[in-house]
Amino acid sequence: MDRIDLLIDVVLVLMVIGMVMNLGGLLLWVERKASAILQDRIGANRASILGKLPINLGIVNTLVADPIKLFTKEDFIPPGADKLLHTLAPIVAVVPALITMLVVPFGDIIVIGGREIELQAARLDVGILYILAMVSLGVYGIVLAGWSSNNRWALLGGIRASAQMISYEIAMGLALIGAVLTYGTMDLQEIARAQSGMLFGVLPNWGIFYQPLAFLIFLTAGIAESKRAPFDLPEAEPELISGYFTEYSGAKQAVFMLVDFLESIIVAGLITTLFFGGWQVPLLDRTGIQFPWGGGIPLPSLVVTLMQVGAFTGKVFFFCWLQIMIRWTLPRFRYDQLMILGWKILLPAALLNVLITALAVLISESLK
Amino acid sequence: MDAITFTVLSVLMVASAIRVVLNRSPVYSALSLVMLMSLLAVYFLYLDAHMVGVLQIIVYAGAVMVLFLFVIMLLNLQDSIQDYRQEKLWTMGILCATLFGELWFFFGRAGGESSAQHAVPEGFGTVISLSQKLFTDYLLPFEITSLLLLVAVVGAVVLAKR
Numbered sequence: 001m002d003r004i005d006l007l008i009d010v011v012l013v014l015m016v017i018g019m020v021m022n023l024g025g026l027l028l029w030v031e032r033k034a035s036a037i038l039q040d041r042i043g044a045n046r047a048s049i050l051g052k053l054p055i056n057l058g059i060v061n062t063l064v065a066d067p068i069k070l071f072t073k074e075d076f077i078p079p080g081a082d083k084l085l086h087t088l089a090p091i092v093a094v095v096p097a098l099i100t101m102l103v104v105p106f107g108d109i110i111v112i113g114g115r116e117i118e119l120q121a122a123r124l125d126v127g128i129l130y131i132l133a134m135v136s137l138g139v140y141g142i143v144l145a146g147w148s149s150n151n152r153w154a155l156l157g158g159i160r161a162s163a164q165m166i167s168y169e170i171a172m173g174l175a176l177i178g179a180v181l182t183y184g185t186m187d188l189q190e191i192a193r194a195q196s197g198m199l200f201g202v203l204p205n206w207g208i209f210y211q212p213l214a215f216l217i218f219l220t221a222g223i224a225e226s227k228r229a230p231f232d233l234p235e236a237e238p239e240l241i242s243g244y245f246t247e248y249s250g251a252k253q254a255v256f257m258l259v260d261f262l263e264s265i266i267v268a269g270l271i272t273t274l275f276f277g278g279w280q281v282p283l284l285d286r287t288g289i290q291f292p293w294g295g296g297i298p299l300p301s302l303v304v305t306l307m308q309v310g311a312f313t314g315k316v317f318f319f320c321w322l323q324i325m326i327r328w329t330l331p332r333f334r335y336d337q338l339m340i341l342g343w344k345i346l347l348p349a350a351l352l353n354v355l356i357t358a359l360a361v362l363i364s365e366s367l368k
Numbered sequence: 369m370d371a372i373t374f375t376v377l378s379v380l381m382v383a384s385a386i387r388v389v390l391n392r393s394p395v396y397s398a399l400s401l402v403m404l405m406s407l408l409a410v411y412f413l414y415l416d417a418h419m420v421g422v423l424q425i426i427v428y429a430g431a432v433m434v435l436f437l438f439v440i441m442l443l444n445l446q447d448s449i450q451d452y453r454q455e456k457l458w459t460m461g462i463l464c465a466t467l468f469g470e471l472w473f474f475f476g477r478a479g480g481e482s483s484a485q486h487a488v489p490e491g492f493g494t495v496i497s498l499s500q501k502l503f504t505d506y507l508l509p510f511e512i513t514s515l516l517l518l519v520a521v522v523g524a525v526v527l528a529k530r
Contacts, residue, residue, distance in 0.1 A: 085395075125494045129422045136430025140402070143434070147395060147441050155441065162438045166431070186495050 004115075012121040013102060020101050023320070024261040029063045031261075031324050038328045070254035078149060078247050085148035090248070090255040093141020096134040097262035103127040104269045105189040107279045107308045108286065111301060119279070119309065120189050127188040128176050131270065135172070135225060139165045141259070142227075142234065142244050149247035157243025160335070161234035165225055167342040172221035174350035178214035179207060179274045181357045192278030196285065204282040207275040213353045215275045217346050222271070223323060224342070226263035230330040233338060268319030276315050279308040373414060381407045389457070394440045398433060405429040417493040 029044070036043025044066075077086050107119030124130050139162050146158015183191045197205045208215050224231040235243035245256045272278055283289050284307060288299035299307075333341070384407065387400035405428040412421030491497045502510050 085399075124418065126418050126422045129419065129426065129495075133422050133425040133430060136426055136434070139430075139434050140437075143437055143441065144399075147437075159438065159441055162434055166434060166438075 008115075008117055009121070012117075012119075016101050016104075016106070016121045017098055019106075020098065020262060020265055021258070023265055023316070024258050025063070025067060027261045027264070027320055027324070028066055028257065030321070031327075032066075034321070034324050035328045038325070067254060070257075071251045073250040075250040075252060078151070080150040081247060082148040082150065085144050086247070087252075089141050089145035089148060090252045090259075091141075092144060093138065093259045094255050094262070096137040096141075097259050097266065100131055100134040100266045101269055103130050103188055104273055105192050105278060106312045107305055108193075110305050118189060119305070123189060124187070126186055128180060128186040131266075132169070132173055132176070135165075135266075136169060138225075138259075138263070145248065145256070146244035149244075151247050153240045153242075154244050154246045157234045157236075157240050157246070160240075161227060161244055164227070164231065164233060164338060164342075167339065168221040168224040168231075168346070171217055171342060171346035171350045172225060174347070174354055175214040175217040175221065176274070178211050178350070178353045178357045181354070181361050182207065182210050184361075188273050188278070192273055192280065195277040195280050198282070204277055204280070206277040206280075211275060211353070211357070213349060214357075215271065217350050217353065218274070219267070219271060220341075221346060222267035223264075223326065224338075226260060226267055226323075228260060228264060228323065229327040230333050231338065232332060233335055236332060264320055264323045265316065267323065268316045271319050272312060272315040279312040281307055281311045284308070377407060377411060377414075381411075389460075395437065398436050398440055401436070402429050402433045405433065415493075419493055419495055419498045 032044045077083055102121040103124050105118065105120035109116045110119055111117070122130075142161040142165075143158045146154045146156075146161065149155070179191065180186055183194050185191060185194075191207075195204075195206050199205045199209055203209060227234050233243075234240075235245065240246070245253055248256060283291065284299075284304060286301065286304060288297050288304065290296040381404060384400045384403040388397050388404065391397040391400060405424060409421045409424040409429065412418075412424055
């Protein structure tokens with residue numbers, strides 16, 4: 001029995017990590033295409049493997065061409081760099097990003113052979129705190145990359161990144177407190193379950209209708225945490241070349257790019273789970289579709305599970321796409337604007353949100 | 369926690385603690401301290417204290433040490449070989465050994481009974497059980513600690529305004 005449990009855990013963990021990495025690779029291509037469409041270009045539309053393949057395979061070809069190109073390039077460590085930390089930095093950056101999604105549920109219970117399996121790789125009682133811990137560990141890779149390169153631009157990028165991430169972590173954490181107060185738990189699966197049913201019979205019972213301010217703060221702080229435009233000051237190319245990964249090439253640079261995409265997937269996954277019902281599909285429960293006016297369509301449990309996982313993936317994909325749209329629409333902030341937004345707007349707004357939510361929870365508890 | 373895990377974790381922790389003191393480069397020292405904090409968090413996780421373990425990572429490995437590293441890089445501290453005086457290390461070592469000996473003298477021998485295996489109570493280390501303790505039995509120390517932190521923040525702002 002123990003061995004089967006272990007096997008299930010391993011399979012779930014590998015599934016989540018595989019899903020996240022594949023989505024990251026896919027986003028690289030989506031980003032190139034989306035930016036091209038936004039800027040009225042065609043974008044990457046052809047690639048020939050080894051220069052010999054006569055046929056153009058379209059999506060598949062451009063999808064694998066970028067990673068193959070990056071991973072086969074020369075890996076260069078500058079002579080003045082700290083060799084150990086220069087090599088370690090991309091690994092330190094990618095590990096927290098890869099394991100954060102483990103606590104995010106991607107479906108309800110699935111029953112295989114009489115065994116109930118939660119579609120969540122790690123059911124943690126402290127789920128939200130775990131995410132904050134992993135996010136705060138993500139700073140190290142960036143800072144170490146900036147420092148170990150022994151390059152002024154890289155160092156400036158690393159320092160900017162750490163100042164920015166520390167500043168926005170606070171607003172992010174306080175926005176999460178709003179959600180925790182609403183649902184009274186830090187377990188993400190419980191939070192996703194609490195969002196079933198309908199609100200006033202018309203709206204899905206999603207967190208966004210309880211915590212709209214927290215959603216906006218979390219989205220902003222999340223984009224800032226993933227260091228993407230308009231918050232990409234750590235790698236601002238007109239001033240800092242590429243900031244903290246100026247001195248990186250080949251596979252290590254690819255890893256830093258992957259971390260960027262992984263972070264936007266994490267932000268999308270968390271927004272989905274906390275504010276948009278996670279794997280919940282409106283009107284769908286474990287037995288099938290239930291209409292609010294009575295009646296319904298019964299569905300087999302496998303179909304229900306597939307629909308839930310599909311809904312989760314779709315929502316995550318939508319928010320990844322939204323972040324890409326924001327990235328290619330808004331210009332970069334100035335550094336003082338960034339700090340003012342973080343400390344003077346988002347932080348007080350998040351504190352206000354916590355206060356209002358706490359009052360609302362108190363009042364609704366006393367009314368019961 | 370079984371003996372192998374305990375030994376491996378403890379050896380790693382002591383090794384990284386020694387690295388903190390003996391490293392010439394401030395950045396490597398700070399990184400060893402990060403490693404030490406993370407290993408301490410693993411200890412807590414093994415002891416079923418999930419919340420404390422994760423908080424350990426957030427507060428120490430995630431916040432405090434990032435600021436340390438930030439300052440080290442901002443001031444661009446170089447490897448400070450000349451500042452290292454052997455006698456300084458010796459004095460510190462003797463002081464630490466004395467302190468450790470005192471701790472062992474007062475608490476170590478009394479630990480025979482309490483080190484026996486206790487069954488972990490239901491819900492131990494969860495958010496709810498910890499916060500219930502924090503807001504009932506330990507409310508006063510908890511509030512006083514938060515006041516202390518507030519004083520530190522106000523003090524930092526006052527000093528920065530000068």
